[in-house]
Structures are given as C-alpha cells and as structure tokens.
Amino acid sequence: MTTMEAENTVPDPHRLPLDVRPTHYDLTVRTDLEKLEFDGNVSVHLEVQKDTTELVFHSTGLELSDFRITGFEHSLSSVLFDKDNERVKVGLPFELRKGSTAVFHIKFRGPLTGSLAGYYRSSWKNDGKEEYYSLTQFEATSARRAFPCWDEPLLKATFSIALISRENLVNLSNMNVESEDPYANVSEEVHSKSEQWKITRFAKTPPMSTYLVAYANGPFEHRESSYVSPLSGKTRPLRIYATKDIIHQVQFTLDVTQKVLPLYEKLFDIEYPLPKLDTLVAHDCDAAAMENWGLITGRTTSYCLDSSNAALHTQKIIAAMQSHETAHMWFGNITTMAWWDNLYLNEGFASLMGEVVAMDKMFPEWKIQAEFLNFHLNKALLRDAKLSSHPVEVECPDANNILQIFDAMSYSKAASVLRMLLTYVGEEVFFRGVSAYLKKHLYANSVSRDLWDAIGEAAGVDVTKMMQTWMCETGFPVVTVRETAKSIIVRQDRFLETGQPEEKDNQIIWSIPLNLAIIESDGQLKVNHAITLNEKEIEIPLDTSRSYKLNVGTSSYCRVLYPSERLSKLSQQAAAKPPVFPLSDRIGLVHDVFSLASAGHTELSVALDLVHELGKGEEEFLAWEGMRDSVGNLVSLWWEDDTVHDLLQIFQKNLYAPLVAKLGYDYDDNESPDVKQLRTLVISGCLDAGDSKQVDCSFVRTALNIIRSIIKELRRRFDVAMETGDESIFVAELETPIYVAAVRYGGRREYDIVRGIFDNPSSPSARTSAIVALCNPADVQLIEETFKFILTDVKEQDYLEFISYLSLNRKAKRQVAQFMMGHFDKIYEKFSGNFQLNMMISQSFERLTTKEDAEVVQEFFKASPRLQAQGSELTERLS
Numbered sequence: 058m059t060t061m062e063a064e065n066t067v068p069d070p071h072r073l074p075l076d077v078r079p080t081h082y083d084l085t086v087r088t089d090l091e092k093l094e095f096d097g098n099v100s101v102h103l104e105v106q107k108d109t110t111e112l113v114f115h116s117t118g119l120e121l122s123d124f125r126i127t128g129f130e131h132s133l134s135s136v137l138f139d140k141d142n143e144r145v146k147v148g149l150p151f152e153l154r155k156g157s158t159a160v161f162h163i164k165f166r167g168p169l170t171g172s173l174a175g176y177y178r179s180s181w182k183n184d185g186k187e188e189y190y191s192l193t194q195f196e197a198t199s200a201r202r203a204f205p206c207w208d209e210p211l212l213k214a215t216f217s218i219a220l221i222s223r224e225n226l227v228n229l230s231n232m233n234v235e236s237e238d239p240y241a242n243v244s245e246e247v248h249s250k251s252e253q254w255k256i257t258r259f260a261k262t263p264p265m266s267t268y269l270v271a272y273a274n275g276p277f278e279h280r281e282s283s284y285v286s287p288l289s290g291k292t293r294p295l296r297i298y299a300t301k302d303i304i305h306q307v308q309f310t311l312d313v314t315q316k317v318l319p320l321y322e323k324l325f326d327i328e329y330p331l332p333k334l335d336t337l338v339a340h341d342c343d344a345a346a347m348e349n350w351g352l353i354t355g356r357t358t359s360y361c362l363d364s365s366n367a368a369l370h371t372q373k374i375i376a377a378m379q380s381h382e383t384a385h386m387w388f389g390n391i392t393t394m395a396w397w398d399n400l401y402l403n404e405g406f407a408s409l410m411g412e413v414v415a416m417d418k419m420f421p422e423w424k425i426q427a428e429f430l431n432f433h434l435n436k437a438l439l440r441d442a443k444l445s446s447h448p449v450e451v452e453c454p455d456a457n458n459i460l461q462i463f464d465a466m467s468y469s470k471a472a473s474v475l476r477m478l479l480t481y482v483g484e485e486v487f488f489r490g491v492s493a494y495l496k497k498h499l500y501a502n503s504v505s506r507d508l509w510d511a512i513g514e515a516a517g518v519d520v521t522k523m524m525q526t527w528m529c530e531t532g533f534p535v536v537t538v539r540e541t542a543k544s545i546i547v548r549q550d551r552f553l554e555t556g557q558p559e560e561k562d563n564q565i566i567w568s569i570p571l572n573l574a575i576i577e578s579d580g581q582l583k584v585n586h587a588i589t590l591n592e593k594e595i596e597i598p599l600d601t602s603r604s605y606k607l608n609v610g611t612s613s614y615c616r617v618l619y620p621s622e623r624l625s626k627l628s629q630q631a632a633a634k635p636p637v638f639p640l641s642d643r644i645g646l647v648h649d650v651f652s653l654a655s656a657g658h659t660e661l662s663v664a665l666d667l668v669h670e671l672g673k674g675e676e677e678f679l680a681w682e683g684m685r686d687s688v689g690n691l692v693s694l695w696w697e698d699d700t701v702h703d704l705l706q707i708f709q710k711n712l713y714a715p716l717v718a719k720l721g722y723d724y725d726d727n728e729s730p731d732v733k734q735l736r737t738l739v740i741s742g743c744l745d746a747g748d749s750k751q752v753d754c755s756f757v758r759t760a761l762n763i764i765r766s767i768i769k770e771l772r773r774r775f776d777v778a779m780e781t782g783d784e785s786i787f788v789a790e791l792e793t794p795i796y797v798a799a800v801r802y803g804g805r806r807e808y809d810i811v812r813g814i815f816d817n818p819s820s821p822s823a824r825t826s827a828i829v830a831l832c833n834p835a836d837v838q839l840i841e842e843t844f845k846f847i848l849t850d851v852k853e854q855d856y857l858e859f860i861s862y863l864s865l866n867r868k869a870k871r872q873v874a875q876f877m878m879g880h881f882d883k884i885y886e887k888f889s890g891n892f893q894l895n896m897m898i899s900q901s902f903e904r905l906t907t908k909e910d911a912e913v914v915q916e917f918f919k920a921s922p923r924l925q926a927q928g929s930e931l932t933e934r935l936s
C-alpha cells in the first residue's frame with residue numbers, strides 16, 4: 058500500500074463527484090470489545106456514470122489498506138488522503154467506462170472511542186464493574202468514521218451487513234438476522250486465547266442513505282412483542298434491546314412502538330417496509346434518539362421508566378420520542394431529503410406526526426395539541442422574533458455545518474408551520490397529500506417542494522406559494538387588529554422582540570390563515586377557516602359589538618395584537634367560568650400578550666393582570682404551564698436587577714402558593730393527569746419563587762408561609778428516605794423538587810448525597826433529577842464544585858444537560874459563559890461533529906443580558922477562528 062498526505066482532492070470540497078454511484082455495499086465488521094477496536098472490509102458495487110480513472114469517497118479517522126478492484130489483480134497504490142475534507146482519492150491504472158459496473162474493495166480498522174459518533178463505545182456498570190458495548194451514530198456525516206463510503210444522503214444503496222464478534226455477545230443491525238455461524242478466521246492472536254467467535258449475517262436492506270445504517274455489539278438482553286399490519290395482515294416482531302441493568306424498564310417503550318406502527322401504516326397508507334423494528338437503549342448517545350432504519354437507538358432517559366413509580370412527564374417523553382423516531386421510518390427513511398438543507402422537513406414532520414398527531418390518537422387524555430403550543434410553537438416564536446433569526450430552509454453547502462445551523466427552531470418552527478398547514482387544509486386532505494408524496498418517492502430522495510406540491514394537489518390550493526415565505530424567509534408576522542363599528546381591519550408586519558421593525562426588515566407578505574371566530578350568544582364559537590391574510594392589510598366586515606377572536610386554536614404561526622379594550626374583554630372571557638375559549642386559545646393568548654408586552658406593543662401590567670385573572674380559576678395544567686413559562690421568561694430576563702427580580706418573584710409566590718395549599722402533596726392513582734401535573738408544577742414554581750429576598754409584609758406573608766412549609770416538607774421527605782433507605786416516600790412526580798429543595802436549602806451533606814445518587818442512580822429519572830439538583834445549589838462553592846466535576850466525571854452525553862440547568866440558576870449564569878470560554882478548545886475537540894455542540898454554545902451565552910457581556914462574548918468569538926461562523930450568529934443573537 059502506498060499512501061500520501063495530499064492537498065484538497067477535488068474542486069468542490071463539499072460534494073463528491075458523481076462519476077460513479079454506489080449501488081450496493083457488502084460490509085463486514087469485526088468488533089473487539091476487549092481491545093476497544095474494530096476492523097473490517099467493504100466491497101462497494103459501483104455504477105459508472107462518466108468515464109473516469111479515479112474514485113473519490115469519504116473516510117476519516119480510519120486506517121485503510123488493501124485497495125482493490127475486481128478484475129484487476131494488484132492492489133491499487135495511488136491513494137491520496139484529504140484529511141480536511143474527510144475523503145480519499147484512489148487513482149486507477151485503467152479507465153472505468155460510462156455504463157459499466159465495478160466492485161471496489163477496501164479493508165479498514167479503527168478504535169472504538171467514546172466520541173458518540175461513528176462506531177463508538179458506550180459504558181455501563183455490570184454489577185459495579187465498568188464494561189463496554191458498541192453502537193453507531195452516523196447522522197449527519199459520521200458513517201465515514203466507521204467504514205469508507207459515499208456518505209451523502211442522495212447516494213442511496215442497498216447494504217448486506219455481516220458482524221463478527223465474540224460468540225457470547227449480541228449483534229444487531231438494520232435488518233433481520235439471516236444466519237449466525239461460528240467464525241474461525243480471526244487473527245492468530247485471538248486464536249491463541251481459544252476464544253469462540255461468530256459471524257452474524259443480516260438480510261439485504263432496501264436502498265437507503267448511509268446516515269441511516271446502524272449496527273451494535275454487546276451483552277444485550279431484550280423484550281419482545283409484535284404487531285399485525287392493518288394493510289397486509291403480516292405480523293412483525295418488535296424488540297427493545299438493552300443491557301441487563303435497565304432491561305426491566307423498557308416495557309412502556311415496547312407498548313408505544315406496538316401502538317404507533319399500525320397507526321402510521323393507516324395514515325400513510327404504506328406498510329412498514331422492513332421485516333422487524335428493534336430499539337437499542339444505550340447509556341451514551343449524542344442525540345436523545347436516532348431513527349436508524351429498523352434499529353432505533355436512544356438514551357436511557359428517552360426510553361426507560363420504572364413502571365411501578367413513573368411520573369407522567371417521563372411517560373410523555375418516552376411516547377413522544379418513540380412515535381417521533383418511528384414516524385421517520387417512513388418520512389426520512391423511505392423518502393429522504395436530497396441534501397441536508399432540507400433536513401428540517403424530516404424533523405418538522407416527525408415532530409408534528411410523532412409529538413402531536415400520533416400522540417393525540419394514542420393518549421387523548423394528555424391534550425397533546427395544547428402541549429405543542431408550550432413545547433414547540435411558543436419556543437419557535439420566541440427565537441424567531443430576534444432580528445438575527447434565520448429561515449428554516451437555509452443553504453448548507455458543507456454537510457459538516459448542518460449541525461451548527463440546525464437548531465431547535467428548525468424542529469419547532471417547521472413543525473408549527475406544518476401544523477398550520479394541516480389545520481388549513483384539514484387532516485384528511487393533508488395525509489392524502491403526504492401519502493401521495495411518499496408513494497411517488499419510495500426509496501428515493503426528494504426536496505420540500507415535492508411535499509408542498511403533493512399536499513397542494515390533494516387540497517386544490519397553491520400550497521407551494523404559501524409555504525415559500527414561511528420556510529424560506531426569516532421571521533413571522535404580528536397581525537394587528539383595528540376596529541370600526543362594522544368591520545375589523547387586520548394588518549401584518551414582521552414581529553421583532555425589540556419593537557417596530559425598520560422598513561427594510563418589514564417587506565415580507567405572509568399568507569396567514571386568520572381562523573376568525575365569532576362568539577355566539579349561547580357561548581358557542583363559530584369559526585371561519587377560509588379567510589387568509591395575503592396582503593399587507595385587509596378589511597373584514599364584522600359587527601364589532603359582538604365578541605370575536607382571531608387565530609382560534611392557536612394554529613397560525615403569528616402573534617395577534619388587539620386594541621386594548623378588546624384585549625381586556627378577551628382576558629375576561631378567557632378567565633370566565635366556564636371559560637369561553639378552549640384551552641389552546643387561553644394558552645395562545647397568554648403567550649401572545651407576554652411577547653407583545655416584552656416588545657413594547659402593550660403594557661407589561663396587562664400581561665401580569667391576565668395571568669393574575671386566569672390564575673384565580675384556571676384548572677388545566679397546560680394553561681398553567683403556559684403561564685409559568687411566560688412569567689419564568691420574564692424573571693429570567695430580569696435576573697440582574699434585584700428590585701424587579703424580587704417583585705416578580707413575589708408575583709410568582711402569590712400565583713402558585715394558594716394552589717399548593719389547595720392541592721396538597723399527595724398523589725392519587727385515580728386523579729386526572731391534569732391534577733397530578735398541576736400539583737408538581739405549582740410545588741416546583743414555589744421552590745423557584747422562594748429564592749428571592751423574603752419581603753415580610755402582609756401582602757406576601759401567607760404565600761411565604763406556604764412556601765416555607767413546602768421546603769420543610771420536601772426536605773423532610775429527603776431526610777427520611779436517606780436515613781431509612783426507603784425511597785417510596787419519593788413520589789416520582791416529586792423526585793426533582795425533593796432533590797432540588799435538599800441541595801438548594803441544605804448544604805454540603807445534601808449535595809454529597811445527591812452526588813452519590815448521580816453516580817449510582819436507581820433509574821434514569823433519578824439521575825436526571827440529581828443533575829437538576831447539582832446545578833441548583835445556592836452556595837457558590839458548591840456551584841463551583843459542580844463546574845469542576847463536569848470536566849472530569851460527567852459523560853459526554855450529559856454535558857448539555859449540566860450546561861442548560863446551570864444556566865437557569867441565577868447564581869451560575871455568568872459562570873456558565875466563563876466556563877465555556879475557559880474550556881472552549883477542550884469542549885470543541887470533544888464534541889466536534891456532535892449534535893450537542895451548537896446547543897451547548899447557545900445555552901452558555903444566551904441568558905446574558907448586558908451590553909458588557911455581549912462585548913466580552915463578541916471578543917471571545919473574534920479571537921477564536923474555529924468559531925467565526927457560530928460566533929457571528931450568536932453574538933448577533935445576544936445583542
């Protein structure tokens with residue numbers, strides 16, 4: 058073998074030349090979990106599209122050898138490695154002619170590192186002893202870290218995978234096992250140990266993109282179930298794999314998988330295309346979960362729960378995660394974006410399908426449509442209200458940058474806009490279009506326009522034109538309403554958190570479904586879904602002596618600004634008993650009013666009054682969650698101003714304390730999900746409000762007394778559990794508040810106990826609760842200690858959680874930024890190529906609010922050439 062370090066190998070550093078296209082890979086990988094390394098060989102079947110004398114493909118971090126091409130007996134020696142672009146160019150001693158085929162072979166070898174990307178290792182404790190297993194994470198561009206390949210989503214091929222491992226371990230891959238045999242042909246060194254090895258051969262996949270290929274090797278156990286296809290009557294096995302320490306916690310995930318697959322088959326009118334669906338729950342994952350075709354992988358926090366004591370919140374996370382990943386089995390895996398700039402479509406769609414449509418059908422009692430507003434819509438609107446926001450669909454020539462531009466807004470805005478479209482055309486028409494789109498692009502690639510065209514055809518409207526502005530332009534509109542006696546005049550302008558936009562930033566005209574409701578004399582809402590605002594301003598005839606509301610259902614991606622008298626009427630109606638508006642409208646109204654007040658369109662007192670009024674009678678958890686988020690954002694924004702911060706904390710105390718007094722601490726199995734979650738929310742709200750200066754006046758005395766008794770009770774439960782070892786006193790719903798109260802209002806002793814729980818948790822949720830608590834001490838020395846052990850004792854996958862929770866602790870906010878700047882090179886090295894990096898950087902800095910902070914951060918990014926692109930976007934966000 059001859060190798061040379063080389064210059065850039067091709068004119069376009071971001072895309073492979075298409076002289077040849079892979080059609081099939083025969084991939085064999087041997088895993089050695091003792092030496093923590095892997096090796097293998099790949100034979101790639103190529104179709105020659107253009108006469109060529111070279112092959113250019115992706116590979117990075119691997120030792121490659123023995124380059125051969127079938128029909129040519131010598132190994133190929135002209136090999137150039139282009140490290141910067143993660144590719145290899147092999148010169149051929151003859152020309153491959155257009156229209157011919159060729160089979161290209163390479164051997165490869167690499168280490169199983171803890172990088173969470175490519176083929177990597179995960180660790181777990183087997184009866185107290187640390188052991189390893191291996192799995193893959195290839196999205197977006199890490200298949201090339203595991204085996205040499207043409208690593209672009211458009212270059213779909215079939216895969217026949219064989220895994221060689223020690224005989225006592227389990228091999229998993231996308232497809233079903235075809236055969237498993239003893240394997241003797243391993244090196245002398247291995248033979249000398251007289252170990253038994255085996256080779257597991259998997260069935261050939263359908264055509265698929267490299268980023269969806271997956272395999273794993275380890276001492277996995279599994280739980281099994283099956284489902285019957287409603288389309289063909291065929292039964293398919295469903296399995297959840299995990300190591301033995303957590304396998305007893307996966308039943309709920311299995312149940313959700315079984316429920317959701319037939320549901321999608323019916324909605325898409327396409328049968329699940331693979332013979333099985335496995336899910337591997339892993340101790341170390343970059344993403345929360347990954348939709349590898351036929352072998353989903355995900356974190357313990359995404360898929361494990363203690364069925365004897367599980368919080369509803371945990372059940373919701375698992376159900377949403379699994380139905381999101383399963384939606385990708387069709388949307389993304391059968392039909393895949395041609396390039397990464399359209400990845401938002403996969404993610405927006407899976408978020409809408411998995412986290413709203415399917416969840417609502419499986420668990421109607423969870424009122425998931427309304428939860429979407431808090432979890433996705435409002436988050437997206439808050440981010441998108443910044444002048445520095447970016448369009449959902451943004452050019453991304455370099456696939457390695459997709460992880461940088463692909464932020465939460467791309468998931469949440471894309472999902473919100475798709476939900477608006479679904480409401481506009483109706484669910485039945487929407488899915489007719491989606492089904493036609495998937496059928497037209499089976500096992501192929503597509504661009505977003507293909508989906509708009511298909512839905513548009515089903516609906517008989519020009520969806521492509523409508524979606525163009527929502528997906529390809531930055532920001533969103535505020536709809537301002539003026540009234541005459543006989544009409545309303547509605548006008549659209551770009552909404553910015555800083556107030557009125559300059560003319561140059563206010564040029565876009567969006568197509569906004571107005572969803573106008575008239576409130577009839579009997580209190581019923583009569584909704585007109587047909588009116589769309591396609592111009593700057595329109596006048597709609599309406600008797601304004603009657604009650605009305607726009608954006609009913611809060612389905613359009615906009616804010617609505619009413620005249621102040623109308624808003625106060627709407628507020629009264631929202632707070633009426635029984636409420637005039639459905640839950641989603643009450644939530645939308647709260648989010649809108651707070652956002653409009655922050656931007657100076659209305660007084661802040663109007664927003665606080667609305668919450669005060671609603672708070673008197675509101676019984677729905679999700680409405681309370683919306684209020685808590687809105688007030689919490691305000692508190693977070695004012696964290697540096699003691700006076701305002703303390704006043705807002707008093708407001709929160711008075712808001713939540715009466716409800717704790719009413720609901721108590723005891724959870725009853727027969728209670729509605731609303732009551733359970735509301736109790737947890739108000740107890741946590743009181744804990745958060747309790748850390749301001751305690752102004753002891755009659756105005757807050759009652760609330761203060763309640764809060765003091767909450768802290769006392771939570772700490773009592775913590776102490777009893779620690780002294781007796783009986784954790785049954787920890788109702789799952791109160792696990793996090795109990796740990797937080799203990800650490801925040803206790804001291805060194807409580808901190809050390811919770812640190813011990815973090816190291817040896819009884820369940821994934823106990824571990825998450827311990828992380829929240831360790832980020833929440835009031836004592837600055839203990840905060841310092843948490844920062845120190847992040848670098849030494851925290852698994853890579855948990856960094857983001859630590860950074861996020863520390864950034865919510867008022868006493869740690871500036872330190873988080875300093876921590877990130879102080880250890881940036883190390884963190885960058887560790888997380889380069891991971892999903893978490895961009896989010897970690899955002900979380901570290903975006904809570905800062907002063908000009909001085911912005912200048913410091915700007916200087917830091919200017920001085921760091923690695924981060925010029927990220928830095929400029931981020932510092933714009935800060936300013």
Ligand SMILES: [Zn+2]
Nearest residue numbers: 381385404407
């Ligand atoms: Zn997804």
